[in-house]
Every structure is written in structure tokens, then in C-alpha cells.
Amino acid sequence: MSEPLVVALSKRQLEAYNRADLDAFCACYHADVMVLDHEGTCTTRGMDAFRERYRTMFDAHRDVHGRVDERIVLGEHVVELEHWSRVRKDTGERVSGTVVVRYTEQDGLIRIAEFLRPRG
Template sequence: MTANATLSPADAVQGQLEAYNAQDLDAFCAFYADDAELGAYGGETHTRGLAAIRERHAKLFADFPQNHARLLHRAVVGAHVVDHEHVTRAPGGEVFEVCAIYSFAGGKIARVDFVK
């Protein structure tokens, strides 16, 4: 799935999840707005702008080449998508669950808040 402004929020989140699991950095970043932000739910923004998101995920993909997120549940409310995911960094490695709350603007992901 490729990013475009006509995708529904759920389809955009699914596309970025597929790109994340494929470690396709260009496809992954295509779903994000230029001024997108990542942060902790109810907390500080830790990554601002597409360039910083690209840098963060390039490092993550290099450090964890077998990283994989499995969708456990998805809820869609208007222009917000909430994913509950099970993440495995590597076989036998770190495993955790995360809730990612996606907000949209202009058909792109504008902010993701993480609960971990």
C-alpha cells in the first residue's frame, strides 16, 4: 500500500505498519506529514519533523533488522486510530506491547502518542 491523501486513516496506519515491518524507510515516511511528531501519551514530544522520524527509524531498523510489530487490536474514531501492538525486536530478544494513538492532518499522520 502506498501513501496518498485519499487513504482513510485506518488504511494509512495499516500502510505505515506494513512498511515498518518491511523496514521500508521511504514507504514508512511517506505516511507522515513533514511536521509530524512522536511522543509519549500525556507527555513530552520526543521526535519532531519528518527528518527526525526518518533518522530515528533508520537507526531502529539498523539496530533491530528482525523487528516486527503484530497488530492485536485497532480502533478507529473519526480521524484518530488506536493500535494495540505486540512488538518483537528479535527472536529471543526484547518483547513488549505498545498502544499507538495516531492523529491525522491533511491525509497524513500528524502525531503519534505511545503508551508503553
């Protein structure tokens, strides 16, 4: 049985993220990508804003890494438990965290990325 497209896209974008490869990372996302926060508020919309968001993050950090520990797939949606870390280039400080993310595929690309984080 072949892997659902949304899972393949999620894996591909994570591999690109871990290499800090902005072009390969953005290639996994829809031109009208939407990034939602834990309240469902759109914080980033469209490829230009999305590319700038991640360009800024990749430029400011080294050793960018994410890993998926759990994955649930339902149709065009995948929900993942992700652990991430990165090192600030200016201070050398390592920052890390855990996030639940929902990716939704549309037109063969990731259209929605919703990040659920603990409050505080």
C-alpha cells in the same frame, strides 16, 4: 463502506515497518510529524528527526515486526493495541513489548503518533 484514511495509513505504515522499508514507512507521515510519549511529551518532531529515529532503529535490528490486535477508530484518530518484536543485530537478543498507540491523521498523512507504555 470504505476504510477510514487513518486506518489505511496505519496499516500501510505497519507493513512498511515490518519490511524495515524506511522510505515507505516515512511516506505515511506528515512533514511536521510529532511523536509523543506516554506523558504527552513530544520526543520527536519533523520528518528529518523522525527519519533519523527509525533509520537508527532499522539499522540496529533485524526481524522487525509489529502486529495490531485491537483497533478503535474515532474520526481522524485510531487507537491500536500493538505487539512488537525485533532482534538486535549486535547481540542477537530478541526484544519485544506491547504498546497502545494513537495515530492522528491530518492533511492525508499521520501527523501525531502517541505511544502509551507501562511505567517501569
